Amino acid sequence: MKLLVCIKQVPDLESRFKPDAAGVWYNETDLAFRMNEYDEYAVEQAVQLREKLGEGTELTVLSIGPDRVVEAIKKSLAMGCDNAAHIQDQAASAKDPWQIASIIAAYAKDKAFDIIFTGMQSQDRGSAQVGVTIAEQLGFACTTTIVGFDYVDGTITAKRELEGGIKGVVKLKTPALVTCQLGLNVPRYPTLPNIMKAKKKEIVAIPVADLLTEESLTTTASFHPPAKKGGGIVLEGDVADLVEKVIAILKDKTTVLR
Amino acid sequence: MKTLLIGEYREGKLLDSTYELLGFAGQMSAETSMLLVGSETQLPTYSGTLYLAEAATCGEYNPGLHKKLILEAVQKESPDLIVFLHSSYGWDLAPRVAAALKAAQISEVIAITDGGFEVGCCNAKMRRTVKPATAQAVLTIQAGAFPVLQSGGTPNIQKLTAAGDCTLEFVGYEPAEKKDIDLAKAEVIVSAGRGIGKKDNVPAIQALAKALGGELGASRPVVDAGWVEHSHQVGTTGQTVSPKLYVACGISGAIQHLAGMKKSDFIIAINKDKDAPIGEIADVLVVADVMQFVPALTAKVLR
Numbered sequence: 001m002k003l004l005v006c007i008k009q010v011p012d013l014e015s016r017f018k019p020d021a022a023g024v025w026y027n028e029t030d031l032a033f034r035m036n037e038y039d040e041y042a043v044e045q046a047v048q049l050r051e052k053l054g055e056g057t058e059l060t061v062l063s064i065g066p067d068r069v070v071e072a073i074k075k076s077l078a079m080g081c082d083n084a085a086h087i088q089d090q091a092a093s094a095k096d097p098w099q100i101a102s103i104i105a106a107y108a109k110d111k112a113f114d115i116i117f118t119g120m121q122s123q124d125r126g127s128a129q130v131g132v133t134i135a136e137q138l139g140f141a142c143t144t145t146i147v148g149f150d151y152v153d154g155t156i157t158a159k160r161e162l163e164g165g166i167k168g169v170v171k172l173k174t175p176a177l178v179t180c181q182l183g184l185n186v187p188r189y190p191t192l193p194n195i196m197k198a199k200k201k202e203i204v205a206i207p208v209a210d211l212l213t214e215e216s217l218t219t220t221a222s223f224h225p226p227a228k229k230g231g232g233i234v235l236e237g238d239v240a241d242l243v244e245k246v247i248a249i250l251k252d253k254t255t256v257l258r
Numbered sequence: 259m260k261t262l263l264i265g266e267y268r269e270g271k272l273l274d275s276t277y278e279l280l281g282f283a284g285q286m287s288a289e290t291s292m293l294l295v296g297s298e299t300q301l302p303t304y305s306g307t308l309y310l311a312e313a314a315t316c317g318e319y320n321p322g323l324h325k326k327l328i329l330e331a332v333q334k335e336s337p338d339l340i341v342f343l344h345s346s347y348g349w350d351l352a353p354r355v356a357a358a359l360k361a362a363q364i365s366e367v368i369a370i371t372d373g374g375f376e377v378g379c380c381n382a383k384m385r386r387t388v389k390p391a392t393a394q395a396v397l398t399i400q401a402g403a404f405p406v407l408q409s410g411g412t413p414n415i416q417k418l419t420a421a422g423d424c425t426l427e428f429v430g431y432e433p434a435e436k437k438d439i440d441l442a443k444a445e446v447i448v449s450a451g452r453g454i455g456k457k458d459n460v461p462a463i464q465a466l467a468k469a470l471g472g473e474l475g476a477s478r479p480v481v482d483a484g485w486v487e488h489s490h491q492v493g494t495t496g497q498t499v500s501p502k503l504y505v506a507c508g509i510s511g512a513i514q515h516l517a518g519m520k521k522s523d524f525i526i527a528i529n530k531d532k533d534a535p536i537g538e539i540a541d542v543l544v545v546a547d548v549m550q551f552v553p554a555l556t557a558k559v560l561r
């Protein structure tokens with residue numbers, strides 16, 4: 001069997017974001033990057049399946065982006081992926097989900113993957129489009145937002161998470177793509193021996209130009225902070241002081257303290 | 259401007275979220291038609307054209323088939339915009355329709371701006387204004403971002419039928435986990451978010467909840483990590499609450515969390531990040547380390 005997992009590297013979301021020179025995305029200076037949280041669940045699920053199937057199964061991890069994404073690729077290799085494809089693109093952040101999906105579909109087209117795993121969404125862009133669009137372009141069966149996964153003999157049984165905590169159980173035949181939701185599993189931490197082993201695994205670098213044939217279908221006019229709604233008070237300073245202020249507010253504005 | 263709205267139906271019922279689509283179309287002042295895979299016994303109160311397919315035969319979740327039905331209606335209506343909710347139904351189906359039409363898709367629209375659409379990004383901390391570069395576009399709108407509009411009337415029904423396509427088999431629903439606690443009744447909720455740092459810090463948050471006579475709530479990562487039981491989760495995939503006082507401890511304010519608690523009467527958030535999006539809805543944002551502030555507040559409340 002051949003498995004593929006797609007990962008994106010995203011900035012630490014506790015950072016402060018400033019617009020870039022063009023004013024359409026964030027400026028990357030001073031940002032620390034890590035693997036998209038949803039993709040950690042995707043990698044873990046792919047690795048668990050890889051372990052279950054054993055010999056004869058190959059799990060590839062793929063990421064599109066500049067050189068920094070190799071860090072996230074290495075983490076996936078240390079988690080248990082067999083090899084990697086780094087699609088080199090300095091301008092990945094300027095591409096819309098349609099283009100990103102098209103690049104991945106172009107890569108996967110002639111490789112006969114049986115199952116592709118992606119995250120449900122990326123934390124910075126958050127379009128929740130790339131996975132489903134890859135599946136459509138490849139003609140794969142697809143389901144989204146999974147919180148349960150099982151594979152037996154060419155059939156995936158997945159649990160989709162719906163609003164309010166209800167779940168929908170679906171079965172799909174491979175080739176198939178699933179998009180992974182938070183809580184699907186418990187992503188492992190790479191161990192030191194596995195980090196060492198991962199250093200020997202192959203990372204194939206492919207220039208994006210080799211795979212890109214599609215134009216962007218959207219344009220971004222601006223990237224900006226939300227308009228401040230006002231109303232709320234912001235309290236800063238010494239903890240003891242803050243406690244006094246909050247107690248006064250609780251007495252004044254709510255009935256919980258008397 | 260013409261819109262085709264894709265209504266929502268689950269477990270034999272029309273979902274109220276369908277009316278948010280009408281709220282969106284109202285703001286666009288657009289000519290509107292709707293498509294629903296549902297039932298004739300559960301019609302929306304709305305007086306325009308309704309393309310109706312029976313869920314009893316087409317299935318409630320059968321994206322391949324629903325896509326075909328939508329493409330049929332698109333053929334008939336030639337809409338400029340095909341609009342879904344950004345929901346488990348919508349984000350699953352919208353990219354399939356967009357791919358088939360090779361139309362631009364803009365996800366999780368929160369507002370209509372001059373010639374474009376406003377969407378959130380970077381975990382709701384920032385915004386982008388996005389424009390479609392294709393004549394036809396697919397949108398998903400954020401739950402709660404547009405007003406509910408029930409214009410009244412009865413729809414003019416156009417029946418659709420489609421056959422085949424089963425790359426996927428829907429087995430059935432699994433109910434939400436049983437709740438051992440009903441947060442909806444709590445007057446005070448103090449919720450723990452990932453910012454509390456570790457499981458060992460949960461009791462400190464619980465202590466404040468107790469001191470204020472309330473219950474413990476939690477954001478999703480805290481539940482996923484097994485620090486707090488799922489029955490305490492607040493948000494779209496947990497409980498919806500509206501207590502007199504909601505205290506968010508180390509919670510960033512992602513839309514899925516806000517959806518579950520923004521109707522609270524009074525909201526206090528404790529966060530070390532002054533820009534955390536929870537600040538947009540909080541009455542008071544306390545910029546502090548949660549594990550320094552919360553125990554100090556608890557001590558003072560108990561005194």
Ligand SMILES: Cc1cc2nc3c(=O)[nH]c(=O)nc-3n(C[C@H](O)[C@H](O)[C@H](O)COP(=O)(O)OP(=O)(O)OC[C@H]3O[C@@H](n4cnc5c(N)ncnc54)[C@H](O)[C@@H]3O)c2cc1C
Pocket residue numbers: 014120145182450451452453454476477478479480491492493494495496497507508509510511512513514515518528529530531534546547548549
């Ligand atoms: C379909 C779907 C459904 C979802 N359903 C839900 C749901 O029902 N409920 C839910 O909560 N989420 C839900 N989520 C997840 C949601 O998108 C967010 O990922 C989640 O709410 C984030 O939780 P958090 O705020 O605790 O963590 P983070 O987003 O990681 O935020 C942690 C916050 O703590 C602050 N912090 C860190 N350290 C400290 C410190 N020492 N002192 C003070 N502050 C600190 C940080 O500044 C940050 O703002 C859902 C997501 C999806 C896609």
Ligand SMILES: Nc1ncnc2c1ncn2[C@@H]1O[C@H](COP(=O)(O)O)[C@@H](O)[C@H]1O
Pocket residue numbers: 006007008009036038039042062063064065092097100117118119120121122123125126127128129130131
């Ligand atoms: N640059 C990228 N490289 C590889 N995979 C990606 C990239 N961008 C998005 N993806 C995948 O697509 C999923 C959904 O992303 P998005 O549509 O941006 O919300 C992510 O969780 C990843 O699995």
